[in-house]
Amino acid sequence: MTTTISSKNIIGKMIPFLELGLDKKLLDEIEKQINTVVKSGNYILGPQLANFEKKFAKFTGVKHAVGVASGTDAIRLALRALGIGRGDRVLTVSATSPFTVIAILEEGVVPIFADIDEATLTLDVDDAERRVDKQSFSANKQSFSSNKQSFSANKKIKAVVPVHIYGNPCDMPRILAFAKKHKIAVIEDACQAHGAQLEGKRVGSFGECGAFSFYPTKNLGALGDGGMVTTSNLGIYNMIKSLRHGGQTKRFWHKYRGVNSRLDEIQAAILAIKLRKLDSFNKKRVILAERYKKNLGGLPIKFQQSYPTAKPVYHLFVIRTKKRNALMRYLAQKGIASYIYYPYPVHRQPAFGDFYDARKSLPVTDRISGEILALPLSPNLTFRNQDKIIRETTRFFRRS
Numbered sequence: 001m002t003t004t005i006s007s008k009n010i011i012g013k014m015i016p017f018l019e020l021g022l023d024k025k026l027l028d029e030i031e032k033q034i035n036t037v038v039k040s041g042n043y044i045l046g047p048q049l050a051n052f053e054k055k056f057a058k059f060t061g062v063k064h065a066v067g068v069a070s071g072t073d074a075i076r077l078a079l080r081a082l083g084i085g086r087g088d089r090v091l092t093v094s095a096t097s098p099f100t101v102i103a104i105l106e107e108g109v110v111p112i113f114a115d116i117d118e119a120t121l122t123l124d125v126d127d128a129e130r131r132v133d134k135q136s137f138s139a140n141k142q143s144f145s146s147n148k149q150s151f152s153a154n155k156k157i158k159a160v161v162p163v164h165i166y167g168n169p170c171d172m173p174r175i176l177a178f179a180k181k182h183k184i185a186v187i188e189d190a191c192q193a194h195g196a197q198l199e200g201k202r203v204g205s206f207g208e209c210g211a212f213s214f215y216p217t218k219n220l221g222a223l224g225d226g227g228m229v230t231t232s233n234l235g236i237y238n239m240i241k242s243l244r245h246g247g248q249t250k251r252f253w254h255k256y257r258g259v260n261s262r263l264d265e266i267q268a269a270i271l272a273i274k275l276r277k278l279d280s281f282n283k284k285r286v287i288l289a290e291r292y293k294k295n296l297g298g299l300p301i302k303f304q305q306s307y308p309t310a311k312p313v314y315h316l317f318v319i320r321t322k323k324r325n326a327l328m329r330y331l332a333q334k335g336i337a338s339y340i341y342y343p344y345p346v347h348r349q350p351a352f353g354d355f356y357d358a359r360k361s362l363p364v365t366d367r368i369s370g371e372i373l374a375l376p377l378s379p380n381l382t383f384r385n386q387d388k389i390i391r392e393t394t395r396f397f398r399r400s
């Protein structure tokens with residue numbers, strides 16, 4: 001994903017897809033804090049990280065949070081801390097960022113893709129259930145290989161990784177019941193959903209673990225890479241704290257084979273400042289999303305639906321239309337950037353196709369990838385610019 005997506009064209013200034021600019025007051029505060037860290041001489045695993053972890057845990061409504069180097073690593077380390085590794089399987093979706101799946105594969109785990117629900121674009125629990133059933137019958141007959149690695153697929157599914165895609169909470173009550181029934185763990189991919197709620201609880205607090213990314217474009221973004229695992233389980237917490245730092249349990253003593261994946265002090269300090277603004281930034285996203293829905297409601301397009309008790313945070317505002325490509329071209333001509341997240345479902349890509357069993361198709365995932373389009377939405381989008389996007393989108397459908 002590119003950080004800023006904007007360009008000039010002959011018409012003049014484009015309405016960028018995303019504006020990451022911070023206001024002067026916030027920028028001043030961040031610069032001051034960066035200075036403090038620079039002067040402190042303490043850059044890794046220091047007080048800034050401890051403070052941010054505490055604040056992020058409280059914000060999310062969990063007992064613990066562990067800062068790591070990326071959202072990808074957050075998923076990886078959650079899997080590892082749960083004892084899920086080589087040859088195991090986890091259920092997830094193909095309609096996600098490829099990095100969800102990269103994290104799973106990095107641990108030697110085989111991803112099993114379930115389809116998504118057409119309305120919410122999140123994991124279809126009924127379909128997940130069908131895939132578990134099939135697994136227990138055919139598990140021993142299948143084997144997978146990718147990039148010269150072989151995975152023996154003779155073990156059963158150990159976890160489900162639902163993705164709160166575009167900031168829209170998954171059906172967590174049903175997913176938790178599903179996980180309980182099959183005695184598997186739940187790792188929420190909340191990389192696009194910082195602050196989103198369901199039944200009054202923040203996402204990332206439902207499963208054994210939640211995984212967050214602080215990639216600059218995310219709802220809570222660092223000025224670089226970063227990630228976080230949330231959990232209320234003390235054992236998992238201690239394990240991930242050890243694993244991110246080489247698997248040490250005390251200085252120079254490596255009880256586990258860990259990795260190097262830490263959130264540095266400067267990023268933690270910046271994120272702690274930005275966390276205070278997250279709810280208000282998300283609120284602005286919601287206002288913009290509701291304005292889109294109200295003003296585009298009469299057109300032949302579909303919006304992503306949310307569960308009745310959900311409060312989504314609109315990481316992206318995604319519409320669906322059969323005329324997606326033409327609309328995208330038209331908007332570009334009018335100086336409006338729009339993007340497709342994601343144009344290629346994970347299971348259709350060369351790097352991941354081995355893990356896709358063609359006999360168990362993913363019709364909804366395939367269909368929506370040709371229809372989805374994200375319109376500009378970020379806390380810095382002005383109503384004026386949004387009105388232009390609404391006007392041009394409306395004009396496109398009226399004339400065609």
Ligand SMILES: *Cc1c(COP(=O)(O)O)cnc(C)c1O
Nearest residue numbers: 070071072097099100191213215
């Ligand atoms: C961004 C993202 C990731 C990966 O996070 P990184 O910090 O870029 O490693 C994983 N899953 C989803 C759904 C994401 O949006």
